[in-house]
Amino acid sequence: MYQFSGKLKMLAFALMIIGALGTAYSFLSAPKTIEDAKAILAEQAHHGGGHGEAHASDDAHAVTSHTEEVKHEEVKTIEVKHEENVDSITHSEAADHKEEVIHENVTEEHKEEAHIAEQVVEKHVAETAHAEVAQHGEAHGEDHGDHHAEHALHQMQNRPWSAFYVAMLFFLGVTLLVLAFYAAQRVAHAGWSVALFRVMEAITNNLHYVSVIMLLFLIATFMHMNHLFPWMADGVFDPQSSNYDAIIDGKKWWMNTPSWLIRGVIYLLGWNIFRFIIRKKSMEQDNGDLKLHKNIYNICVGFILFFMFTESMASWDWIMGIDPHWFSTLFGWYVLATFLVSALTIIAFITIYLRSKGALPLVNDSHIHDLAKFMFGFSIFWTYLWFAQFMLIWYADMPEETTYFALRFNEYKLPFLAMVVMNFIFPVLLLINSDFKSVPWFVTIGGLVILAGHYIDLFVMVMPGTVGAQYGFGIGELSGFLFFLGLFIYATFSAFAKANPIAKGNPFLHESETHHYYNIEHRGEENSHH
Structure with missing residues (x-):
């Protein structure tokens, strides 16, 4: 029996504590008011250079330009009104003046006084007009700035949540x-992976x-x-609201909070019930009861059917729902491929570690080789889905579809391109060679790149719709990962030890x-004979 070492347990708890403290700090340090957001935006615009700073500077410039345009147009409008007022005043005074000449025989001094009065009226009208323009322009610019600051505030407050x-x-x-992979092995009556069953069962304890x-x-x-979901x-x-969105309103049969929460509960409850039953039956099967083998087979078939529906629906609800105007029929498969490659990599990591500790006596290099083949194969599958989704949207060039990738390519260019390289180029270069697939340290290096790439992939799926340009890789992002990594280590190895x-x-x-x-287990023998 494997013993969950005290050092590994301490590491797990340390990661969870550090992660929890860092996450709490990220929530507490988030801006609380619009004034805080304005101060951050002003600082970003002042320093410049980063993605958020450039975005803030562009927004500030846009607001200024828009305000100036409004002022310019309103000056024109009021100047026209001013000319009309002056003309009307001039004509009126001219008529009065003419009447005075006829009836009162006005002197030249009276004419000069009338002229001075006319100039005073013109000056007063002009000053009033410019004051109105300035006041209206400042109010409009202030309202627009407040709206932008409020939007940025929500994004900044979303960052620790995201x-x-x-x-x-x-x-x-x-x-x-x-x-899901474990259930597929059960349903397929796979023989090679039985030595890994306890590893996979232990990992699923984290669920x-x-x-x-x-x-x-x-x-x-x-x-x-x-405010993660717009x-x-x-x-x-509400059609009467200024915040009304006709596109989203057309999807309210699916996008409504009660059914969204109910579906989430069904997903989580169903997955956990299946996992609990499968694990329980598998432990009982150690007694050699073949009836349990058939029973587990039937349960796994039911789980796979339930999983195939709920995984896609969960990806719509929890990820694609962040960008409610956009949709893709490939998205459920794409998310599945992302998590599947990562899952296979995790299985390989835990297997290599436990084998090094002598806890898996039946596992050999051939098992590692098969896991690496799955990692390589599904990395190609992920690339196919990514390219199919991207290429079709790019080729069709429909605005309602291209906005998804346009935002990510413009604001998230580095992580967007990096994850493509890490999830496709590196697996091809590192794992295409058959000999490398059975070398544990080589699989570990390739796996680290794959895991990082797919974590960034999920990051790019979520962050643009929740925080926009206010993203980064700081304490909050690192702390969340450390917390769940520690929880994963504790859940996995404590279950394996039982x-x-x-x-x-x-x-x-x-x-x-x-x-x-044969070529793996007898590697090097041919050269030694020579």
């Missing part, structure tokens, strides 16, 4: 896909912990404690025990 959300979704998705946190997060979002804003579905590392009752155990690739 950072925590990305980390939570990543570990939830990875854990869920480990369970229970993250699901509880996810449920609390969904409830907080339902209560409008954050369609939840006040007045979006069960026999070998699934003894599985009828395909012997096949997994004798799983060998």
Whole structure:
């Protein structure tokens, strides 16, 4: 039996504590008022250079230009009115003057006084006109600036929520896909992977912990404690509101907070029930009851059917819903590929570590080789889906579709391009060689790049719609990841320590025990003979 070491347990708790403290700090340090947001925007515009700073500077310039245009147009309008007023005043006074000449025989001194009075009237009208323009322009610019500052405030306040959300979704998705891969192995009656069953079962223990946190997060979002989902804003579905959105209103049969929360509860509850039953039956199977093997098979079939529907729906609700005007029929598959590659990488990491500790006596280089093949193969699958989605939208060039990628390419160019390189180029270069796939340290290096790339991929899915240009990689982003990493370590290794590392009752155990690739197990023998 494997013993969960005290050092590893301390590391897990330390990561969770550091992550929790950093997350709390990111929430407490977020701006609270519009004045705070204005100060941050002013500082960004003053310093310049970054993505957020450039964005703030551009917005400030746009507001100034717009205000100047408004003033210019209003000056023209009021000047025209001023000319009309002067003309009317002049004609009126001329008529009066003529009448005075006829009836009162006005002297030249009276004419001069009338002329002076006319100049006074003209000056008064001009000063009044310019004062009105200045006052209206300043009020308009101030209103526009307040609106922009309020929008930026929501984005800044969203940042700690979004950072925590990305980390939570990543570990939830990875854990869920480990369970899906495990169920697929059961349904396919795969023999090679039986030696890894206890590893996969242990990883899926993390699903229970993250699901509880996810449920609390969904409830907080339902209560409008954050602004992650634009369609939840006040007045979006009200035609009488200035915030009304006709496009989102057309989707209210799906996008409404009660059904959104209910669906989330169904997803989480269903996944956890299936995981609990499968794990329980698998432990009981160690007694050698073949009826349990058939029972687990049926349960796994049911889980895969439930998973295929709920995974896509969850990706619509929890990720695509952040950009409610945009949609993609490939999105559910794309998210699945992202989490699946990451899940396979995590399985490889835990397997390599436990094997190095002597906890997996049946695992050999051939098992590592097969895991690396899956990592490589599904990296290509992810690339296919990414290119298919991007290429079709780029080629069609429809505004309602291109806005999704335009925002990410303009504001998130570095992470957007980096994750494509990390998720495709690196796996091809590192894992295309068959010999490299069975070398643990090489698989580890390639896996670290893959995990980082897919974490950035999820980051780019979530952040543009929640924080816009106010993103970054700071304490909040790092803390969220550390917290869930510590939770993952604790959940996985504590579960692995509670069960026999070998699934003894599985009828395909012997096949997994004798799983060998000749060229891998006898690597180097041919050269030694020469």
